[in-house]
Amino acid sequence: MDATAAALLLDHYDSARRDLPWRSDSPDPYRVWLSEVMLQQTTVATVTPRFLRFVERWPTVEALAAASDEEILGEWAGLGYYARARNLIACARKVAADGGFPVTEAGLRALPGLGAYTAAAVAAIAFGQPAVPIDTNVERVIARFYGLTERSAVPAAARAFFPGARNGDVAQALMDLGATLCRPRAPACPACPLWKHCQAAASGTPEAFPAPKVRKARPxxxxxxxxxxxxxxxxxxxxxxxxxxxxxxxxxxxxxxxxxxxxxxxxxxxxxxxxxxxxxxxxxxxxxxxxxxxxxxxxxxxxxxxxxxxxxxxxxxxxxxxxxxxxx
DNA sequence: TAGACGTGGGT
DNA sequence: TACCCAAGTCT
Known part of the structure; x- marks a missing residue:
């Protein structure tokens, strides 16, 4: 239904994409996986130097699998959400023992630390699968594009938006858009390649989509x-x-x-x-x-x-x- | 299923 | 200062 929008998005991505160290025209599944785990709830600015240190010290999943828990946890120190590092260790050792990463979304989803988002992201980006990764950026951009306030309505809309081919590029393009233009607050609509097709922009209050999450006070x-x-x-x-x-x-x-x-x-x-x-x-x-x-x-x-x-x-x-x- | 789970930067 | 937000996962 939205081949036009996806095409506009990809045109924009091909000309304006950010040059991030884990991006490549022939992605290494190890680097894609490592970057996706590091990026869970963590900004690109924080992850970039840490990613570079990791891949310099451990260039392959086999090298990472051979390192000690203490070495890896020490290298992760300061990145937060340390369950990610514990799962990273378990995942690396399983992948090394199995002789490589699973190629399918379901196979990836069974690995430690890979939830619905990360399994879909690695499947789409590293293996060209027609998976549909939905992170907070994709959720926000899709909700705005279709004028959805309910987050529960986003997955079906996203499946309609993603073309099936180049899903990895579409996902990264949506994430770049969410990080740079379609921000949570003060979105830069006039600069967006989807502006003229976007329901939230047409409404005049794009920030109202999707509805904000309720937060509890911290003790x-x-x-x-x-x-x-x-x-x-x-x-x-x-x-x-x-x-x-x-x-x-x-x-x-x-x-x-x-x-x-x-x-x-x-x-x-x-x-x-x-x-x-x-x-x-x-x-x-x-x-x-x-x-x-x-x-x-x-x-x-x-x-x-x-x-x-x-x-x-x-x-x-x-x-x-x-x-x-x-x-x- | 809602709460646990880090940290840094922006406003 | 305080709150929001970030390429989520696990239980």
Whole structure:
């Protein structure tokens, strides 16, 4: 039905597409998969340098599969949503053991960390399959193009929009459009190749499509991180594999709680997570707590593979030690 | 199925 | 400061 719109979109894409390091006329499935997993809920600007470091260190899925958990989690540190890294490891090892990536959408969907979107994206982009990847950009552009307020109506509309041939390019073109012109707020309609065919633009209030999602308020929580120094080292532990920051290096400490604890902190780091904010109190202790851990040299601690929460808390503690008057 | 799950940049 | 948003997945 919308061969015209898809053709206009592809013409625009062929002349104006962004040059991103995982894009190629002959895509490497490993690079497509790695980039798609990194891009889940993460911006192109954040992913680009991290992607380049990953593929330089591990140029193939076999090389990645042969790396240790600690190496990969350390390279992922700071990217967030660490379940992605744990699934990345499991997926790489399965693909390497199987001798390559599955070619079909269903086969890809069965791999760890590949949901409906990523399986369709890899199938379409890397293998030229007629899959229809629907991410937040595609959802927004399609909803606006057809004047849909209900997000539940988008998948059927998207299947009508996608031509079947060049679905990977159509998807990337829609994502580029969503990121640069058809933005959530203040869309740049006059510059859009679909402007004259777009229902939302014709309505005069394109931002009203699709209807906004309802959001809940974030609670506030508190935590204690023990600050145990010896010479120029600090005691670190590895967090449990499941749950928040699962498998990542961390300062030791008890479970976080809803009430503010009374403790003699040398620094307090406030950190925002998706579903709550945290005040992490950094509290000096003389000896490491019971359990596994190691002495991490403070030299180059910023590159030690810590998630941002702990990298920032340690930085605040070191600053407080240097300038006690500034401590919270 | 709704909540858990990170972080950085824009406004 | 605070909220929005980002190439989602898993349970």
């Amino acid at each position: 506030h929580r508190f935590g204690i991180a023990w600050w145990v120094r010896k010479d120029d080292h600090v005691w670190l532990v590895r967090r449990a594999q499941q749950g928040l920051l699962g498998g990542m290096a961390a300062l030791p400490g008890p479970e976080w709680q809803d009430e503010r604890p009374s403790a003699n902190a040398i620094a307090i780091h406030r950190h925002g997570f998706t579903h709550f904010t945290l005040d992490l109190l950094v509290v000096p202790a003389a000896e490491p707590p019971d359990g596994e851990g190691w002495w991490q040299p403070l030299q180059g601690i910023a590159d030690a593979g810590l998630p941002t929460l702990y990298a920032r808390a340690i930085k605040a503690a070191l600053t407080a030690e240097r300038e006690p008057r500034l401590a919270a």
